[in-house]
Amino acid sequence: MLSYTLKRILQAIPTLWVVITLSFFLMHLAPGGPFDGERQLPPEIEANLMASYGLDKPVWEQYFTYMGNLLQGDLGPSFKYKDFSVTELVAQGFPVSLELGLWAISLALLIGIPLGVIAALKRNSSVDYMVMGTALAGVAIPNFVIAPMLALVFGVFLAWLPVGGWNDGHWKNLVLPVVALSIQQIAYIARMMRASMIEVLGSHFIRTARAKGLSESEVIFRHALRPAMLPVISYLGPAIAGIITGSVVIEQIFGIPGIGRYFVQAALNRDYTLVMGTVVFYGGLIVLFNLIVDLLYSALDPQIRYDNE
């Protein structure tokens, strides 16, 4: 187990390196720079600023400087938020994004799994068609469409919930962004759960369980549910990645001070170090969650053990 974990972490290094390098050069290829504002700076000042951040040097030299600093854990200063380092900004925004993401993924599992199971048990009935039809819509409609619609209906027309803001994570402020963020995942998980439940229900050991004289609920809860959940567990890695990228949009729409919002603003402002910082952080996070999911998988399925002996 330990050696497997170590191996996985070692394997993550080249992945992260490719992600960082690609983002670095793509970003520098984009026109404009961090100090192009509406108000044109005097050329001498801009030149001074460029020099002090090392932006006057060739891009490859900047790359090596950046990588060198990164290896020492230094993400650099933000160009836009002048008194903050990137590390400070990420540390500030992350708890907010994390809370949002955890709620979203929990909601997705809590609703998606039962929906899928119900659809599987009542397959080809009106219940099934309704659940699957809704799920299809959930997959198809992007969250940047769902989010404003939710805000419009529940925030403006019905005025039940605030249309935006964080308010230190008050539950009323959480509801709409969490729902908007999880709808797509609920849909995916429900569809996946239905398919795998149907497959498991047709398997030989379920026939054995029935032949033992177990009741239908015993068959489902004791024998079918856990194996049917395995595909969902392995989907959690991509799901978490989906929630992270989704939160970039959602945080922007609902005005939530998480890292997602920094990411978008930084990209628009060419705040190079902040963009890179969030990329590194997100990349590491996705790798980490994928590892956790794989370890979880082995805990659930006795046939998969990452042992050396």
Place this chain on the structure above:
Amino acid sequence: MSQPLLEFDRLRVDFDLPDGTVTAVNDVSFTIYQGETLALVGESGSGKSITSTAAMGLLPELARASGCIRWHGGAGDEDLLSVSRQRLRAIRGNEISMIFQEPMTSLNPMHRIGRQIREVLHKHTALRGRSSHQRVLELLAQVGIPEPERRIDSYPHELSGGQRQRVMIAMALACEPKLLIADEPTTALDVTVQAQILALLKDLQARYGMAILFITHDLGVVRHLADSVCVMQQGKIVEAGKTDTLFQSPQHSYTQMLIAANPSGRKEAVPNSAPVLLKAQNIHVRFPIKKRLFGPNRYFEAVKNIDLTLRRGQTLGIVGESGSGKTTLGRALLRLVKSSGDICFDDIDVARLDRAGMRPLRSRMQVVFQDPFGSLSPRMTVGDVIGEGLRVHQPLLRRAERDTLVIQALEEVALDPAHRHRYPHEFSGGQRQRIAIARALVVKPEFLLLDEPTSALDRSVQMTVIQLLRDLQQRHGLTYLFISHDLAVVRALADEVIVMRQGEIVEQRDTASLFNAPRQTYTRELMRAAFLESTA
């Protein structure tokens, strides 16, 4: 023996499919008496499994059953087709229990075996805690699982197929049922394991005094196990009677055909003067089991230093149980897996050739695989499947010429050439195996590797494929390497036999003397398990 236990009375099972109703079981009536073993025999699709699942109320959703299945094992007489669900659940696993054909997948892979057996006890008996644990250990010991105290906490994947079937039997016997339904319980197992399981069932039947409904396609098993037999064909019972009478004087033509369908005939040995086609020395194949970051990899030795010689026109049979290395050896000889050692094909040193160097030789050595369902591409027409080899080996052929050769190949294997535009799923198992043979033949090979080509087929179909292989060999002077776990088939087809076990040759002799007087204990054990000892 005289009290009826379970009576099937004009059972009929229909399947409501989108394109109409299919009757799988029609007007089936028979009776199982207390303590007896009744065998329900038939080939695939005859409705024998449907009949038994109907008694357990385990039919698929699309099925409709009518008629009557009377159960006398409970309090009074009940019709299993109309009892309440609750009552049915109380019967299942308790008064009637069932074991299945698929020991590898019939246990829940996520639960320890002890828990799975205990579950039945908790459901149907008052045993709890220590006493149920004790009973599970007792059952595991009874079905011959070594070290029950340790094994009780095993997961199914830690057990072999035979052991898993033993666990299934322990589970089925937990509540001492009056009837055990065994649906092809040994078909997926090696013959020696099959013999052990059958002996175990007989022993347990005597101990518990239960009746057994034994469903099988294997007449050898029936003859050794059953008191009476019902023969099913296309959903109907065509003949029923006491085992001895039925085997001695079968009345119905289908029964006669089934009994006669045991592979027969012998292969004449080729003279020693015949030229050598394939000569292999010191063939050794190993697979890495564990790739390690540091330190040496560990290996599984699949084939250990084997020598063999094949003369032109010869059929060399390789016999062995699963994991014996027979398939790996065959593939190594064709350079389909990596091996060390020398391989000479028609005086060409093929062991030194790379992939490109092998290609021109590929048309001279062809393979037919076991699985007639998996080995033909489902998205290619039969004509394309057969013609593909020609495209590779004779790229200059014109379309019309290729088509002619495909037609010839189909005629060779006695299939209608007009069917070459159809897709593989439109053919039966036996027909697909003919297509696979035609695919190999079309490039005019000299050497055919036949890897269990008849194992997935019913006995009567097997016969026709064997006859076909024999005819083709005569007509084209083919040389066969015939791999099989089925001794009866090998005896009918091969003139020399190698018995393999754990990657090594146990015994190697000409077919007649091997079967008449096997020298090694293991060979004798195999033959006894395959019920061949008396007919040698």
